[in-house]
Amino acid sequence: MSQLQVQGLCKAWGESRAVSELNFSIEPGEFVALLGPSGCGKSTTLKMIAGLEEPTSGVISLNDRDITHLAPGKRGLAMVFQSYALFPHLSVAENILFGLKARRVAADECQRRLKQVAELVDLGAHLNKKPGQLSGGQCQRVALARAIVAEAPLCLMDEPLSNLDAKLRNEMRAELRALQQRLGMTVLYVTHDQVEAMSMADRILLLNKGELAQEGTPEALYNRPENTFVARFIGNPPMNLIEQGVTLLGVRPEHVYTAEQGMSARVAGCDYHGADTIIDAQLPEFGNQIVKLRKPGHQVLPIGMELKLGWQPEHEHRFDKASGQRLDSSLASPSTKPSSSSLNNPSKTESSHVG
Amino acid sequence: MKRLSWLHAWLMLLPALAMLMAFTHIPALTTIWHSLFYPARGSEPEEFAGLDNYRMMLDDDVFWQALSNNLWYALVTVPASMVLALAMALWVNGKIRGRGALRLAYFTPTMLPMIAVANIWLFFYSPEIGLFNKVLGWFGVAGINWLGDTDWALPSLMLMTIWKEAGFFMIFYLAALQALDRDIYDAAALEGASRWYRFRRLTLPLLMPTTLFVLVNAVLNAFKLVDHLFILTKGGPNNASNLLLYYIYENAFSFFDANYAATLTVVLLAMLILLALLQFGVLERRIHYR
Numbered sequence: 001m002s003q004l005q006v007q008g009l010c011k012a013w014g015e016s017r018a019v020s021e022l023n024f025s026i027e028p029g030e031f032v033a034l035l036g037p038s039g040c041g042k043s044t045t046l047k048m049i050a051g052l053e054e055p056t057s058g059v060i061s062l063n064d065r066d067i068t069h070l071a072p073g074k075r076g077l078a079m080v081f082q083s084y085a086l087f088p089h090l091s092v093a094e095n096i097l098f099g100l101k102a103r104r105v106a107a108d109e110c111q112r113r114l115k116q117v118a119e120l121v122d123l124g125a126h127l128n129k130k131p132g133q134l135s136g137g138q139c140q141r142v143a144l145a146r147a148i149v150a151e152a153p154l155c156l157m158d159e160p161l162s163n164l165d166a167k168l169r170n171e172m173r174a175e176l177r178a179l180q181q182r183l184g185m186t187v188l189y190v191t192h193d194q195v196e197a198m199s200m201a202d203r204i205l206l207l208n209k210g211e212l213a214q215e216g217t218p219e220a221l222y223n224r225p226e227n228t229f230v231a232r233f234i235g236n237p238p239m240n241l242i243e244q245g246v247t248l249l250g251v252r253p254e255h256v257y258t259a260e261q262g263m264s265a266r267v268a269g270c271d272y273h274g275a276d277t278i279i280d281a282q283l284p285e286f287g288n289q290i291v292k293l294r295k296p297g298h299q300v301l302p303i304g305m306e307l308k309l310g311w312q313p314e315h316e317h318r319f320d321k322a323s324g325q326r327l328d329s330s331l332a333s334p335s336t337k338p339s340s341s342s343l344n345n346p347s348k349t350e351s352s353h354v355g
Numbered sequence: 356m357k358r359l360s361w362l363h364a365w366l367m368l369l370p371a372l373a374m375l376m377a378f379t380h381i382p383a384l385t386t387i388w389h390s391l392f393y394p395a396r397g398s399e400p401e402e403f404a405g406l407d408n409y410r411m412m413l414d415d416d417v418f419w420q421a422l423s424n425n426l427w428y429a430l431v432t433v434p435a436s437m438v439l440a441l442a443m444a445l446w447v448n449g450k451i452r453g454r455g456a457l458r459l460a461y462f463t464p465t466m467l468p469m470i471a472v473a474n475i476w477l478f479f480y481s482p483e484i485g486l487f488n489k490v491l492g493w494f495g496v497a498g499i500n501w502l503g504d505t506d507w508a509l510p511s512l513m514l515m516t517i518w519k520e521a522g523f524f525m526i527f528y529l530a531a532l533q534a535l536d537r538d539i540y541d542a543a544a545l546e547g548a549s550r551w552y553r554f555r556r557l558t559l560p561l562l563m564p565t566t567l568f569v570l571v572n573a574v575l576n577a578f579k580l581v582d583h584l585f586i587l588t589k590g591g592p593n594n595a596s597n598l599l600l601y602y603i604y605e606n607a608f609s610f611f612d613a614n615y616a617a618t619l620t621v622v623l624l625a626m627l628i629l630l631a632l633l634q635f636g637v638l639e640r641r642i643h644y645r
Contacts, residue, residue, distance in 0.1 A: 052541050073547030085538035089560045089643035098556070099546030130643070150546070 003028045009058035018044045019210040033197035034190045036207035078147035079156040084139045086131040093127040096145045117149045157189045228324040240291045250317035256293035262310035270300040389617035408618040421602040429577035436517045440524035448532045465523040473586035476515045505595035531565040563642040
């Protein structure tokens with residue numbers, strides 16, 4: 001039985017279509033990330049599921065019940081907002097219990113659930129404080145607690161971590177995922193941050209201009225991008241796409257290595273990131289197109305230095321230049337040997353002595 | 356350096372301070388001083404009266420009448436215009452067609468001068484040709500002498516004041532409503548809170564700072580605004596619609612008893628300060644400020 005089912009969902013404002021023909025479903029207990037660049041329609045999609053935005057067409061059903069036109073409060077959803085949307089004049093406890101009181105849940109049941117959830121998100125010491133007295137991370141926990149306490153079949157999250165600083169965001173990411181798995185929550189998580197989606201989600205729905213670009217596990221999106229948009233969006237730095245006539249050859253920077261012999265290249269720039277260095281290399285054989293490669297540690301090479309590059313054939317991706325679609329529809333097999341892969345020797349990547 | 360910045364600060368404060376001193380603080384002090392003297396007769400110097408003026412005031416039936424009128428006037432017009440203002444603000448804050456025109460329509464009474472408003476309402480209230488009596492006549496109800504009847508004069512003034520003030524207070528509520536975070540309403544809607552629940556638990560408490568501000572101003576206005584009395588009733592009939600400030604004016608400029616007028620002014624001032632302190636004291640602690 002599918003928990004959330006979205007069929008043919010569209011949203012248009014006049015001529016412009018924010019979301020068009022979206023189809024997907026979420027299974028119980030699944031953590032699904034709705035990923036995409038800003039303006040791709042992911043927040044609009046979430047709002048339509050929440051009932052805060054009226055869809056132009058399409059059907060949304062939850063546990064086989066059509067909820068497309070129900071009022072937000074009648075859908076049985078919980079939601080965590082980007083701004084947390086805490087009630088500033090109410091204490092933490094009142095914030096968490098707001099929904100239960102509005103639904104007239106008995107007082108002792110409220111207290112039982114409050115105690116449970118406060119322990120879960122570690123807010124026990126702050127229940128009487130106002131949101132203004134809390135840190136960003138604590139506000140985040142209150143918003144989370146408010147969503148958990150409802151015990152809703154589906155929890156929507158709208159970029160819940162984007163207002164936190166980087167360190168806290170990393171901590172909360174792990175904590176949120178652990179909490180979701182412990183409670184068996186079903187989560188639809190909107191984010192523009194691929195790291196969040198890759199690290200937390202069971203499945204990713206990648207949106208581009210209101211359409212589903214690809215849907216699948218994080219590994220699938222990383223290993224087998226269906227089109228150039230996915231190839232460029234997933235991975236940091238993004239996949240190299242080298243023009244070769246009517247096709248594009250894609251190789252991820254982390255899969256490019258320097259070798260004794262291979263494709264000749266010239267260093268055009270280095271970007272030191274601490275754990276590794278991103279090197280921009282020009283390929284004279286391909287009209288001086290730039291290829292990025294990732295080398296571990298501090299390896300800032302002089303500009304203009306000659307390199308030999310190589311990569312394993314199974315790390316190649318091919319796309320149609322005009323449509324951007326993936327060309328090898330069957331799984332990339334080592335038998336397809338395009339011109340450049342002959343350059344590759346199975347020589348091991350030696351990272352230490354390059355200069 | 357420190358001395359220089361002190362000097363700087365005082366120089367910056369000086370213009371406003373000078374104006375306040377000249378037109379507020381010094382007159383207030385001289386008012387108290389004047390209230391302690393008998394009126395000057397001819398060329399003789401004023402004679403010190405002590406608290407005699409205050410004793411006279413306590414025996415003055417018209418004072419008590421004006422005071423009770425004014426308290427009733429405040430008790431009715433303040434809550435009525437505030438509730439009306441909030442209702443109108445909630446309405447014109449919603450997504451409705453022509454809300455710009457509607458907002459303007461509600462605000463028009465505030466833009467008109469009180470004297471002009473009173474002249475318009477004088478026509479509504481006039482016994483023979485007045486609008487209200489015409490409408491009553493259609494239903495076969497006998498007309499009322501709105502401003503000439505001791506029972507109706509004060510309520511007639513109250514009605515007009517509510518009409519005039521509500522639009523003004525609406526602007527404050529409207530501004531406050533627009534500053535509220537939309538997300539918390541979305542969150543509340545998702546939590547299954549009804550419209551009434553959202554109004555009671557979110558809107559009303561979050562509007563409390565505005566409510567206090569409006570309340571203090573409304574109470575002050577209820578004692579301060581008497582322009583319409585000059586046009587409509589002149590405090591009559593038989594002081595039925597007399598208000599404190601108008602009575603002060605009468606004493607000072609009709610009866611030429613500036614000292615008694617000063618006495619009444621001191622009492623009015625003390626009362627207003629007391630009321631303001633009371634409102635802040637009672638409400639301040641319950642208000643959530645962002």
